[in-house]
Amino acid sequence: MTLNIRRFFPGALLGGYGLLVLGLPLAGLGYALLGSLGMAGPLAAGFTLRYWLALGANAGLLYSALFSSWVALVSVGVSLALALSLVLRAQPTLRRWPLPGLLYVPLLLPALVLAFCLFQLLSGAGWLARLSYGLGWIDSPADFPELVQDGAGLGIILAQVLLTFPFLTLLLQAIYQESRLDELRQLSSTLGASAGQFRWRVAVPLLLRRAAPTLLLSFIATLGAYDVPLLLGRPHPQMLAVFVATRQQFDLRELPMGYLAGFLVALGLLALIGVLIKLTRRHAL
Amino acid sequence: MRSRLLIGLLVLVFGLPFGLLLLLALAQGWHFPRALPPAYSLAALRTLGAADGELLAGLGRSLLLAGTVALLATAGGFGVARAVARSRWSRQWEAASYLPYALPPVLLATLVQPFIIRLHLSGSLGGVLLGLLLVALPFATLLLRSFWSVQAREYEQLARTLGCSVGQAFGRVLLPLAWPLLRTTLFQTFLLAWFDFGLTNVLSVGKVRTLTVQVFSYVGEANTALAAVASLLLVLPPALLLGLNRAALWRRPW
Numbered sequence: 001m002t003l004n005i006r007r008f009f010p011g012a013l014l015g016g017y018g019l020l021v022l023g024l025p026l027a028g029l030g031y032a033l034l035g036s037l038g039m040a041g042p043l044a045a046g047f048t049l050r051y052w053l054a055l056g057a058n059a060g061l062l063y064s065a066l067f068s069s070w071v072a073l074v075s076v077g078v079s080l081a082l083a084l085s086l087v088l089r090a091q092p093t094l095r096r097w098p099l100p101g102l103l104y105v106p107l108l109l110p111a112l113v114l115a116f117c118l119f120q121l122l123s124g125a126g127w128l129a130r131l132s133y134g135l136g137w138i139d140s141p142a143d144f145p146e147l148v149q150d151g152a153g154l155g156i157i158l159a160q161v162l163l164t165f166p167f168l169t170l171l172l173q174a175i176y177q178e179s180r181l182d183e184l185r186q187l188s189s190t191l192g193a194s195a196g197q198f199r200w201r202v203a204v205p206l207l208l209r210r211a212a213p214t215l216l217l218s219f220i221a222t223l224g225a226y227d228v229p230l231l232l233g234r235p236h237p238q239m240l241a242v243f244v245a246t247r248q249q250f251d252l253r254e255l256p257m258g259y260l261a262g263f264l265v266a267l268g269l270l271a272l273i274g275v276l277i278k279l280t281r282r283h284a285l
Numbered sequence: 286m287r288s289r290l291l292i293g294l295l296v297l298v299f300g301l302p303f304g305l306l307l308l309l310a311l312a313q314g315w316h317f318p319r320a321l322p323p324a325y326s327l328a329a330l331r332t333l334g335a336a337d338g339e340l341l342a343g344l345g346r347s348l349l350l351a352g353t354v355a356l357l358a359t360a361g362g363f364g365v366a367r368a369v370a371r372s373r374w375s376r377q378w379e380a381a382s383y384l385p386y387a388l389p390p391v392l393l394a395t396l397v398q399p400f401i402i403r404l405h406l407s408g409s410l411g412g413v414l415l416g417l418l419l420v421a422l423p424f425a426t427l428l429l430r431s432f433w434s435v436q437a438r439e440y441e442q443l444a445r446t447l448g449c450s451v452g453q454a455f456g457r458v459l460l461p462l463a464w465p466l467l468r469t470t471l472f473q474t475f476l477l478a479w480f481d482f483g484l485t486n487v488l489s490v491g492k493v494r495t496l497t498v499q500v501f502s503y504v505g506e507a508n509t510a511l512a513a514v515a516s517l518l519l520v521l522p523p524a525l526l527l528g529l530n531r532a533a534l535w536r537r538p539w
Contacts (some may be wrong), residue, residue, distance in 0.1 A: 013368045
């Protein structure tokens with residue numbers, strides 16, 4: 001029996017790839033499930049539903065999920081509104097120097113660095129507070145409104161908007177040009193449609209439909225953000241990734257709960273990515 | 286007028302972080318309520334040249350890690366994308382490649398950490414490299430999947446018909462054709478690893494001090510000057526890439 005190297009090599013490559021990309025995360029997921037049932041991990045002492053039942057009494061994960069959803073919804077919503085208004089209302093400016101180049105600038109900033117900058121800018125002793133003091137608006141850092149490490153996650157939302165809206169603007173502008181929306185605008189105007197009707201009945205549905213997979217992915221990415229909320233968030237409520245990571249890193253007794261949280265969050269995000277794949281395929285058709 | 290106002294506003298918003306970082310890196314004794322530093326010093330920048338320069342070591346570590354991830358992910362992704370394109374289960378493989386995106390890097394890191402510990406890779410450069418490849422390889426595969434169309438196969442077959450060996454068809458036909466996409470993938474996977482903090486911090490348990498880990502650590506120590514210098518160093522390679530190829534910074538596989 002001879003080994004067909006041409007068939008064996010791609011098969012072995014895909015096998016290795018599957019092991020890394022599917023095997024390792026799924027094994028991790030299985031380990032987290034076993035850990036939450038007391039069957040794996042350093043505190044494993046046999047099957048127990050204690051941690052799952054404790055979930056009902058401890059609303060930390062639920063708060064965390066709600067807080068993350070709020071931050072992700074508002075961040076992506078505001079970013080989308082800004083990007084849409086730029087693409088639909090500032091077309092000539094978007095095509096002229098320096099705006100196309102300018103929109104790439106925030107893509108240079110790692111999320112952690114942007115969070116650090118916003119902290120230096122918006123905290124009680126930050127640069128804006130100092131300007132306010134100089135203008136006589138406040139008497140001490142405590143008088144400055146809480147814009148970072150606040151309960152509503154304003155600082156996190158601002159950072160996520162700054163990171164997301166330039167990217168969405170570039171994406172929507174590319175779709176606008178590929179879809180020849182300028183020509184469609186002229187056509188709809190010839191047929192008697194007003195500028196507003198073109199925007200709301202032609203341009204916005206088309207742009208949203210084609211950008212839907214990326215929008216959902218941006219939502220998922222914000223939902224699982226870690227760097228920004230770690231610097232600009234509060235210990236309570238925490239965003240999901242911070243909630244899971246802190247429970248698995250610092251207190252061994254919280255490890256099973258950390259496994260459970262990690263398992264549930266991963267499962268929820270996997271369901272969302274399933275929707276994303278369906279959207280991508282529908283768009284491809 | 287409205288257009289100038291818009292551009293002015295965006296220049297202000299996007300420029301402010303860079304200006305602030307520069308001020309923080311050069312400021313001396315800059316405390317509340319001063320709006321501008323009372324004195325300027327190059328002391329924080331000089332730490333870069335110090336013999337035991339932790340910052341310079343961090344820069345080297347980040348460059349090594351991101352460069353290795355970019356090379357391995359792009360080369361591996363090119364091969365895997367070809368195998369995926371020619372597989373009977375092409376769509377299923379593509380769907381599987383989205384899995385690492387479903388999970389935030391830090392969550393992925395916490396999930397695979399028990400296995401990284403068993404492989405004795407926890408807290409090592411190898412463990413972080415494996416973790417980053419877990420995200421970068423499927424990213425590169427999805428990005429490069431579009432290259433392996435029927436057209437690419439036909440070009441390959443044509444080259445073989447005209448007398449090229451497998452190696453020649455690959456090196457002289459397919460590679461030059463794929464180069465623009467390969468270059469974009471190299472840039473993107475480099476940036477993916479360069480910008481990462483969560484996954485590196487969890488898998489290295491703080492031991493592999495890349496530049497992002499150092500920024501976080503300096504912020505924690507309230508050493509704003511060094512945090513600003515490390516941040517400026519982090520911005521440098523993406524700025525160079527922006528100069529070289531703008532599109533390479535934002536192209537996505539979906």
